[in-house]
Amino acid sequence: MSIAIDTSPISGADSSSDEPGTEFFTGSTADFFCYQDLLTAEEQQLLAHAREVFERDVRPVVAEHWNNETFPFEVIPALTELNLVDLCARGDNFLLHGFMTLELARVDASISTFVGVHSGLFAAAIAKLGTDDQRDRYLADAVALRKIGAFALTEPEHGSDVSRNMETTATRSGSSWTLNGVKRWIGSGTFAANVLVWARDTDDDQIKGFIVDATLAGFTTTKIENKIALRIVQNATITLKNVVVAERDRLPGATSFRDTNRLLTNSRVWVGWQAVGLQFAAYDYALRYALERQQFGKPIASFQLVQEKLVRILENATTSLGTMVRIAQLQQNGTLRPEHAALAKASGSARMRESVALGRSVLGGNGISTDFGMARVFADAEALYTYEGSYEINTLVVGRAITGISAFQ
Numbered sequence: 001m002s003i004a005i006d007t008s009p010i011s012g013a014d015s016s017s018d019e020p021g022t023e024f025f026t027g028s029t030a031d032f033f034c035y036q037d038l039l040t041a042e043e044q045q046l047l048a049h050a051r052e053v054f055e056r057d058v059r060p061v062v063a064e065h066w067n068n069e070t071f072p073f074e075v076i077p078a079l080t081e082l083n084l085v086d087l088c089a090r091g092d093n094f095l096l097h098g099f100m101t102l103e104l105a106r107v108d109a110s111i112s113t114f115v116g117v118h119s120g121l122f123a124a125a126i127a128k129l130g131t132d133d134q135r136d137r138y139l140a141d142a143v144a145l146r147k148i149g150a151f152a153l154t155e156p157e158h159g160s161d162v163s164r165n166m167e168t169t170a171t172r173s174g175s176s177w178t179l180n181g182v183k184r185w186i187g188s189g190t191f192a193a194n195v196l197v198w199a200r201d202t203d204d205d206q207i208k209g210f211i212v213d214a215t216l217a218g219f220t221t222t223k224i225e226n227k228i229a230l231r232i233v234q235n236a237t238i239t240l241k242n243v244v245v246a247e248r249d250r251l252p253g254a255t256s257f258r259d260t261n262r263l264l265t266n267s268r269v270w271v272g273w274q275a276v277g278l279q280f281a282a283y284d285y286a287l288r289y290a291l292e293r294q295q296f297g298k299p300i301a302s303f304q305l306v307q308e309k310l311v312r313i314l315e316n317a318t319t320s321l322g323t324m325v326r327i328a329q330l331q332q333n334g335t336l337r338p339e340h341a342a343l344a345k346a347s348g349s350a351r352m353r354e355s356v357a358l359g360r361s362v363l364g365g366n367g368i369s370t371d372f373g374m375a376r377v378f379a380d381a382e383a384l385y386t387y388e389g390s391y392e393i394n395t396l397v398v399g400r401a402i403t404g405i406s407a408f409q
Helices: 041-068 073-081 084-090 094-107 109-129 132-143 257-292 304-332 338-362 364-368 373-386 391-403
Strands: 149-152 169-173 176-186 194-201 207-213 219-223 236-246
Touching (some): 041 073, 084 094, 084 132, 094 109, 094 257, 109 194, 207 257, 304 338
Antiparallel strands (some): 169 176, 194 207
16 A cells, blocks of 8 residues: 655745745655655655644744744644654664654754754663663653753863763762762753763762752753854753762663763764754755746746755755665664764764855855844754764764774873
């Protein structure tokens, strides 16, 4: 039985948001090699429904929130309906989850990052590294997005080298631990109910994970202001001053940074899918603008230089998507290695950076105005290029794998 998937524009797109003009391009427009056809008919239906939800409930509100650096809590019920958190935490359908991530990032990278951190780092950590008791106490609320989780690893002075130089400490005393330190760039950190804090055990010097209730004494957050990218994401600096956490809230499956790194390998994968989503968005904006914009009495899409830019964006997006589809296959059969994820994230983010720059140039002066969605895509790409391992660090992970020599100590 074959099921036809409607890839026509969604008529409910809100033209009062940052998408002026006719209905927005949606569907498989940028999937030039039809990779989506690798999904089953049922999976394509789920993806089509998710795309409709993103267009109907997310796209119309994100432009204003991005400009104001506020979070659109009103979209949470729609995201809950799609069961995205459970799909990620289960880890049993990587290709469908990847396409879901792509389509959400295509609409807005900030909301995609919010979902990715909550599901791919917080909920997945409890599902994979936690106890049955922790899964019983935390996962139902996490899956339903009733209580938001955050992931606190990075510190003010330690990003790429945090595995070896983490300053946040955890000291055990009987059946509890005392945490001290500062974390920075923690997504959703200003409003998360629970934060997964990574700290160095003062006894054995190993990195361990703790589920911290944000209402505990000594736990404070400060919003990071004046960002140029992912402005909807509420990044925070978190200070822990003698925060006491019960032993039952320590993740027993995290006994060293190697366990943390397994989570980061998968998070680099969903960032790779995000990079494809932003390239699809750049293609959508640039193509529609080129068809609508008139110069010298004809649409600029008729100019050779503009067509060349559109094709380069499509080429980058198609190449990146092909890589991510193969990554999903490796995840599905259990053979994905850290260097695979690192190469996918590095190459995807590099192509993304070129694609969004090309898209911005197609829009000319309008490409730097947030009244046009391309400016938001262009700015958000800079955050993706850096987080979950910068481009440079990811290339060194691959370099170590192919040479057997580590370029960093």
